[in-house]
Amino acid sequence: MTLSQADFNFVSTLVRREASIVLAPGKEYLVEARLIPVARAVGAANVAEFLADLQRRPNPQHQRKIIDALTTNETSFFRDREPFSALTDVVLPELIKSRASVRKLRFWSAASSSGQEAFSLAITLQENLPAGWSYEIMGTDISTAMVERATKGEYSQVEVNRGLAATQLVQYFERAGAHWRVIPALRRNVTFKHMSLTAPFPPMQPFDVIFLRNVLIYFDVATKRQVLQNAAKILRPDGLLFLGAAETTIGIDDNYERVAAGRTSAYRTRNAVAAGAARRG
Amino acid sequence: MTPMRAMVIDDSRAMRMILKRIVTKLNFEAVEAGDGQEAMDRLAELTEVPELALIDWNMPNMNGLEFVTKVRADPRLREMTLVMVTTESEQSQIVRALAAGAHEYVIKPFTEGAMIEKLALLGLVPTGANS
Amino acid sequence: MSVEVEVNESDLAEMVEQVWESYLDPEGISPLIPTYDENQPSEVHSSVSITGSWSGHVVFASSLAAAQRAAAAFLAMELDEVSEDDISDTLGELANIVGGNVKAMLPSGAQLSLPQVVLAPESSARYPNATRISGVYGIWEEEPVSISMWHSSADHKEEGE
DSSP states (O other), rough: OOOOOHHHHHHHHHHHHOOOOOOOOHHHHHHHHHHHHHHTTOOOOHHHHHOOOOOHOOOOHHHHHHHHHOOOOOOTTTTEEEEEEEEIIIIHHHHHTTTTTTTEEEEEEOTTSSHHHHHHHHHHHHSSSSOOOOOEEEEESSSSHHHHHHTEEOOHHHTTTSSHHHHHHHHHEOOOOOOOOEEHHHHHEEEEEEOTSSSSOOOOOOOEEEEESGGGGGGGGHHHHHHHHHHHTTEEEEEEEEEEETOSSSTTTEEEEEEEEEEEEEEEEOHHHTTTTOOOO | OOOOEEEEESOHHHHHHHHHHHHHHEEEEEEESSHHHHHHHHHOOOOOOOOOOESSSSSSSSHHHHHHHHHOOGGGTTTOOEEEEOOOOOOOHHHHHHTTOOSSEESSSOOOOHHHHHHHHTHHHOOTTOO | OOOHSOOOOHHHHHHHHHHIIIOTTTTTSOOOOOOOOOOOOOSEEEEEEEEEEEEEEEEEEOOOHHHHHHHHHHOOOOOOGGOHHHHHHHEEEEEHHEEEEEEESSSSSSSOOOEEEEESSSSGGGOOOEEEEEEEEETTTEEEEEEEEEEEEOOOHHHHO
């Protein structure tokens, strides 16, 4: 059963209004697939019935479930691997030199979803920082359900099968019933907070590295630009922004320049921004 | 160029079929065995040592842990990459297997994507082979 | 310690879901839809026994049609290519996988038997001194499928074998 145009429009309008997400036409099948479990969870016979009901009687909780279902990113540990290899091979060695006087790093996993990216960053730092160094990782997401889940730091067997080396699994996780839970020593360096990227950013200390991967794709160009501008303000002058494999700032925000990072690319703010210039491109 | 070989060792024919299908997709030539002893016998016959072995834990005659231990003690079989594929998932079991010389560990049930990623982690997947 | 504390119904449901995600429904379009009907009929079943620190069984039961579909999905075959051996082997491995995951949550020292496959309804099986303590009952591709856990109340020793 395919989603009707009217239903698709209803959902599109809802998520655009509530989360600034733009659903491209042609994504009806994806929307439907994501909403089937939501419809089932609330006892509706199918997605059409669920949406018909919602249009008759607005229900903030059900609306929230729709937004959560559509903003949830497929994520896994060490997803795409290359950015993490770039950290290990190139970025961290440089930061270890340039931050030698503070011996502390701050990373941000923006749109952290269920938390695997943030914990992958934590493992990478844990494995590569010399003794005496500390790190803080902030994970933020628009979905409170995801923030709760990431905060628990518990993953299913199927989830820990992906992306983690077996040695990492036994070193950084412990069994908790049917699940695997991040160990306290790793957990304590990661904080998850609810945050909407499309609203003004709350005050945050600057970051050495920002992972903003596979989330800009949901936004229109103006919103993308706004998010990138806001991110630039809290990225250290020599800090790096990592986007998703198929994403770029080029054509959207020329306050960034692309730099090679291992086998992939990352983005750094141009000196004009770093110097606090008011000019915006 | 000679294709790489993967040995699939599990007492479940159904599971062997799944594993064979995956490694064949990755351009390995598959060889199977129903238990550790059968696998050792096959290895003795083969002139070329398989690059990879996917090994169940619980099998009759010789279980996966014993097989791993024997392989790691045999200089001729040094180059084999050993991956456990099993439902045994207690932390201590995984540690034991890694200590005995297994290079990686996949817990059943596993998705095809997860298995391919594990093999990629071990450098056994030609780039572009995984979808 | 009661096993209900160690392996509750939602743990079992999650294990079943992971088996579907991994082997029977990798694209996420054909899940097992709960019916909560403990008495739904079956035509074939497979089981593993757990002994040692805990005694009981894990049973997979379904219609023959569901078993055929499971084999076709598991082995990446067309339905009409599936042999009786394929069905048998698949049912056995499914019981083994769920049983193995259940065992992993029990106190150390539990052991799993080899799977038994019976091409007869689950209701024909007799598990002496055992009660069904938990189960996932549902419909998959319009066919009944259930996975249940049985606990043996008296620790009876396996003689011989």
